Amino acid sequence: MKVHLRVFVEVENLGKAMNALVEAGITGFYILEYKGMSPQEWEGFSIKEDPKSAVRLIRDHANDAMLICCVVDEEKTDKIVEKVIESMEGEKYTILEVPIKRIIVNYKDKESQRAETWLLEKEVPCFYCGENAVQRIKIDMNKAKIWCTNCGAARYYLVKGIEKGEK
């Protein structure tokens, strides 16, 4: 299962949050800029309901904030969230974890979709250095490489054949 991790931060903490996410091992993210308001900021006031007033209120009182989104493996989520919490101690932030039911990706170019490179990870003791470290696996259509992120020892594989299976 994949998780859509959403980290809401104040604009001045964007770099800090991004560094924490990257250190925790995310492979990609996208960012949205938004205006945020908390209900307690207009506590005691009632907002005039005409659109102009509501928009002006947002312009005048809302804070600039950033939303960092990434898609992560469910089992890695806790580690990533802990890292963000540790780095953002004392700052204002909100973290949402949303389960993803499925992912559909469409490519413009059929051929580039077929030749897509896969990247996977597995944390096991390395065959060479023996350390329990992340082993990265890169699979292309015609070759594959597995390497240790600790010592760099790499194994290379070449495609040998294909088999059209039965359903």
Next chain:
Amino acid sequence: MVVKKWKLEKSANCYNCGDATIHNIKVDQYHIKIRCRDCGFTRYYAFHMVDLPDKTD
């Protein structure tokens, strides 16, 4: 060099059937086998070479 068998999964568009499916990936010391769980299309890879860093200790 003793390498335990790994069993991994990857959601991707299958090269053969083109659907977004789950692929079973089996890795051992000498082989990698990738099989689409939906259509059964399988790719086999064979060990080619190893590139080892210098051990400092």
